[in-house]
Amino acid sequence: MRLSRTAALLAGISTLLALPAALAAERVQVVTSFSILADMVENVGGEHVEVTALVGPDSDAHVYSPRPTDARDLAGADLVVFNGLQYEGWIERLIEASDVNGPLVVTTDGIEARLAAQANDDHNDHNDHNDHNDHDDGHDHGDIDPHAWQDLGMGELYVANILAGLIKADPDNSAAYEARAERYREEMAAVDSELRMLLAEIPPGTSVITGHDSFGHFARAYGLTFLSPQGLSTEAEPSAANMARLIDVIREENVQALFHENMTSPAMIDQLAEETNLTVAGTLYADALASDGEASTYLGMMRHNARTLHDALAEPGHEEDDHGDDEHGHDDHGHAH
Ligand SMILES: [Zn+2]
Numbered sequence: 001m002r003l004s005r006t007a008a009l010l011a012g013i014s015t016l017l018a019l020p021a022a023l024a025a026e027r028v029q030v031v032t033s034f035s036i037l038a039d040m041v042e043n044v045g046g047e048h049v050e051v052t053a054l055v056g057p058d059s060d061a062h063v064y065s066p067r068p069t070d071a072r073d074l075a076g077a078d079l080v081v082f083n084g085l086q087y088e089g090w091i092e093r094l095i096e097a098s099d100v101n102g103p104l105v106v107t108t109d110g111i112e113a114r115l116a117a118q119a120n121d122d123h124n125d126h127n128d129h130n131d132h133n134d135h136d137d138g139h140d141h142g143d144i145d146p147h148a149w150q151d152l153g154m155g156e157l158y159v160a161n162i163l164a165g166l167i168k169a170d171p172d173n174s175a176a177y178e179a180r181a182e183r184y185r186e187e188m189a190a191v192d193s194e195l196r197m198l199l200a201e202i203p204p205g206t207s208v209i210t211g212h213d214s215f216g217h218f219a220r221a222y223g224l225t226f227l228s229p230q231g232l233s234t235e236a237e238p239s240a241a242n243m244a245r246l247i248d249v250i251r252e253e254n255v256q257a258l259f260h261e262n263m264t265s266p267a268m269i270d271q272l273a274e275e276t277n278l279t280v281a282g283t284l285y286a287d288a289l290a291s292d293g294e295a296s297t298y299l300g301m302m303r304h305n306a307r308t309l310h311d312a313l314a315e316p317g318h319e320e321d322d323h324g325d326d327e328h329g330h331d332d333h334g335h336a337h
Contacts, residue, residue, distance in 0.1 A: 028170045029102075031073050033082035033091045034061040035289040036149055037107060037158070039298045041081055043184045044162050048173045052077075054091070057291040060263045061088045062234045074098040079169040081105040081162060086233075087146035105165035107158040108148050114157055115144075118220070143232055147287065150218035152192040152302060156185055191299045195306040199223055201314040207253050208309070209246070209278075211261040211269055214286040224309065227255070229268050238268065250276045257281035257312045262295070263288040281312035 027050040032038045038053035045051070054070050055061040061083075074080060075098050082091045084106035095104070148154040163181040167174040199222045212230035219226050229238040229246050238246075249255075250272070258273050260266045260283040273280050285301040295301040 028078045028166065029076055030079045030081060030166075030169075031077040032080075033088045034287070035059075036287075036298050036301070037081050037083065037162075039289060039296075040107075040155075040158055040184075041162055041166075043298075044159060044177055044181045045166055046176065046180050048170060048176060049166070055088070055288070057289045057296065058262050059288055060234055061287055064088065064090055066090055066094045070094060071098040074100050078102040079105065079165050081107060081165060083146055083149075084108045085111070085144050085146035085148070103165055103168045105161050107161050108146065108154075109161050110157055111148055111154065112144070114154065145213065145216040145232055147214045147232075148217050149298065150215055150286075150302075151221035152188050152195065153221060154217060155188055155298070159185055159188070187299060191302055195222055195302060198306045198310040198314075201310060203313075203315055205254055206313055207255045208281075208313070209250065209255060209258040209269065209272060210284060210286065211264045212286070214261070215284075218305070222306070224313075225253075227253075229272065230264075234264055243268075243272070247272065247275055250278065259284045259308070259312075261286040262290060282308040284308060 028048055030041050030049050030051045032041055032053050034055040035053045035057045038051045041051050052073055055064050079102045080100060082088055085108050159181055163177055166177045207225040207227055210226055210228050212228050212234050213232045215226040229243055258269050258278050258280045260269050262283055262285045269280060284305045285295045289301055290296045295304040
């Protein structure tokens, strides 16, 4: 009796000791192409996943050159998650060249249906603030903007696709994934309303300049007009003619400020600022998270961008009406609103 109890105890201890290693081994290994998707997967997967981003914070996934270890990471993955819509063209070649076993998640799957539905909505309710929709309609036959995460409504589609992938890779924990995804979507909806409130205080027709065309979905969802010297990708440098044309546009239109992007060189924007006498009003997180601070998560990054735009462009006077004591403006504990 005594002996067997000791044996049981010992067995118990060895189980305990073995537990962390066993848990680590059982975690679903997820490889994502870039940092924003890694944060989304961590939010849905929680303690059941271990996530690697091939392109890390503050780095540009448009122009990434895969390392030899990337193919190994992909081969060892239980799930591979990437954006699609030619955002990271290199990953499709990398997947083809690697021995990938896990299911693939393309987070923008279903986006065209979503965009078509939105376009219908836009025509149904007469929206007075979205001149840029007319502009977009002229580009229907062009490339699709891959930066869909910049609209939190599209972010929900990303989460749905990630959830389906995690359930496929690890069906035993599907209930946990569903619960976490639900909670995350609620958080996203709350941040979405926060963004709308902030950005509604920016006068209609305001234009700003960013390094490349990464805010088309943001503009569609939240207003503002974004112009940039580079196109939908950062692969090609803008020509001198493009820069000259943009400077003309800046002088003709109601352009209020320039913004750096966190993952591209500030040189182009600095040059435009010099030639137009406009100020650079901050840094927007376009295609990558920050390595630390508020913008190191997807939702924090969306909030940071909205606040940066708001602080630079909102009509003064709006805010002071109801809380005159709030001198800081940025209330990080302001979930009550
Ligand atoms: Zn981009």
